[in-house]
Amino acid sequence: MLVAAAVCPCPPLLVPEVAAGAAHEMDAARAACYDALAVLAAARPDRLVVLGPAEQFARGGYPQGASGSFRGFGVDLDVRLGKGAAEGRELPPSLAVGAWLLERTEWSAAPVEGLGVGEPLAPERCAAAGQDLVGSGAGDRLALLVLGDGSNCRTVKAPGYFDERAAAFDADAARALGDADPASVLALDAEIAYELGASGRSSWQVLAGAAQGADLSGRLLHDEAPYGVGYFVASWS
Structure with a gap:
C-alpha cells in the first residue's frame, strides 16, 4: 500500500553545482x-x-545503485x-535529480529503485502503472518520490515562451497535488500538458493511480x- 509520497520538481538547476552563481534562486524549492x-x-x-519523466530510451525500471x-x-x-552500485544504463536527468536529493538528505529509511516514465503516456495507463507499483509489493509499505515540472510557458522568457493557458493549468495541478486528490490529478489534460511543456503530468498521474x-x-x-517554469513541492501522507 502507498503510505507517503513526495512531489518535487526536477530541473538540474536544483543542484547547486549546476546552478552555480544562481544557486540561491532555488533555495526555497530545495x-x-x-x-x-x-x-x-x-x-x-x-x-x-523514485519516478520521473524520461525519454524513450530511458524509460522503465532502474535498480538500487x-x-x-x-x-x-x-x-x-x-x-x-540509493546505496551500493549496479551496472546498466545511466539514470535519466529527472532520476539523477532524485538521486541527488536522496544523497543530500542521507536517505536510509528504505531500499530504493527507479522508474522512468514516458511523458506521452495516457492518463489511464499512468493510473494503471501506479496501481501496478502498489500491487507488486506484496503488501509492502510503499513510498514514492515523484519528480516532474509544471508548464514551461509561464513567461515570455520561459523555455516554451508565453502561453496564456499555463498559469491556469499550473494552478489546477498545484491544487490537486496539494490536496492529494487522485481524481483531480488524473483529470489534468494530457494534450494540454504536452503543449505547455509540463513534464510532470505523467509522473503525477502514476502517483494518482x-x-x-x-x-x-x-x-x-x-x-x-x-524561470517561467512551474515548480511544485507537495507532501502526501
Whole structure:
C-alpha cells in the first residue's frame, strides 16, 4: 500500500553545482524538497520508488545503485540511486535529480529503485502503472518520490515562451497535488500538458493511480515559477 509520497520538481538547476552563481534562486524549492523527503522517511516505508519523466530510451525500471551524472550540464558530479552500485544504463536527468536529493538528505529509511516514465503516456495507463507499483509489493509499505515540472510557458522568457493557458493549468495541478486528490490529478489534460511543456503530468498521474484508495492527506509546500517554469513541492501522507 502507498503510505507517503513526495512531489518535487526536477530541473538540474536544483543542484547547486549546476546552478552555480544562481544557486540561491532555488533555495526555497530545495528546502521544501528536503521537508517532503523527511515526511517520506517518517512514514517508515519498506521501499521507495523514485519516478520521473524520461525519454524513450530511458524509460522503465532502474535498480538500487544505478548511477547518473550531471556532466551533460557542465558539472563533473556523479550520483547513485540509493546505496551500493549496479551496472546498466545511466539514470535519466529527472532520476539523477532524485538521486541527488536522496544523497543530500542521507536517505536510509528504505531500499530504493527507479522508474522512468514516458511523458506521452495516457492518463489511464499512468493510473494503471501506479496501481501496478502498489500491487507488486506484496503488501509492502510503499513510498514514492515523484519528480516532474509544471508548464514551461509561464513567461515570455520561459523555455516554451508565453502561453496564456499555463498559469491556469499550473494552478489546477498545484491544487490537486496539494490536496492529494487522485481524481483531480488524473483529470489534468494530457494534450494540454504536452503543449505547455509540463513534464510532470505523467509522473503525477502514476502517483494518482498508486494513491487510489489510500486516503492520504496532502500539503503544498512550494509553488513558484522563477524561470517561467512551474515548480511544485507537495507532501502526501
